[in-house]
Amino acid sequence: MIFSRFAAVRHFASGNPALYDDHGLNYLVNNLDAEKIIASPIKLEIVVWNELAERSEIIRNHEFSNDPASYQTLRRFIKASASFPGFFMPERINGQIYSDGCQICSESFADLDTVILIDCGQPKMTIDPGTLKWHERLTKRLSSMIDDAIEQDIKMQLAKFKPFPDSEEASWSVWKRISKFFKDIQIAKRLILISPSMNIPTLMLNYCEKNDISKSIQHGYERVKEIMGRLDA
Known part of the structure; x- marks a missing residue:
């Protein structure tokens, strides 16, 4: 089981900004082969919501360079795109806060x-x-x-x-x-x-x-x- 209902109750009772913890989601994202995603000939677009600027942003796999730091940043954007507001914690990336874009572009x-x-x-x-x-x-x-x-x-x-x-x-x-x-x-x-x-x-x-x-x-x-x-x- 990836998400714990008991953790959800604990987070809700403590006033945590997210209903669920990120353990299961992080496990899935960290197992992604970011190097292959960046090198893929297929164009991948990730829709995220910039919570500080209050706007949708599109992150593209071909915008990233081929290095470990870029791999981790891409994984964090993918994780942000799955972090539905209120259910999972947003991701702070380059001084901005991102969560699920909740739409397609x-x-x-x-x-x-x-x-x-x-x-x-x-x-x-x-x-x-x-x-x-x-x-x-x-x-x-x-x-x-x-x-x-x-x-x-x-x-x-x-x-x-x-x-x-x-x-x-x-x-x-x-x-x-x-x-x-x-x-x-x-x-x-x-x-x-x-x-x-x-x-x-x-x-x-x-x-x-x-x-x-x-x-x-x-x-x-x-x-x-x-x-x-x-x-x-």
Whole structure:
């Protein structure tokens, strides 16, 4: 288990600025091969929120030099991009404080022929909002606000792309709305969604059962093969 619910209670009771400690997140980030990420021919953009300047910033892998200090800085930006405000501590980098950008910035992709959008969220289960705990209601609303921002960004920047697959196959509500918005687009540019089609009820932010994470990763791999295989057909 990466995140401890007991640590969350302790942090909440003590007034800590983050609900969870960073141990599990740091473990994941520190195992990234930053040298390969920087040298990769694939362009990687990391969206972070500068909390002091109150603006989104885009960090690109090809902006970093090939040295140990740059590797560590890149890892910290990646960690910041996963540090949802209030849940994890922000990262202080070069005198600035960064956290999760909570959005995408697709403007730099508008000239491409194909854009692949990866949604890691599991299919949402139908739940009576009146039965949710306070933090579940809060995160549910925050999630919908982030979805709205992503939807508007795509509509503005990727208006000439045709979504794939069809909205009927997607559980993500944003994709259903985008597909309806772009239904008459005939241009060959493609916006491809890869998202989970399987729900693992015990895989949550603060708790998971044994093999849940590996099961999710394997499902993601199979899902990518399925979608990309249909494109080649």
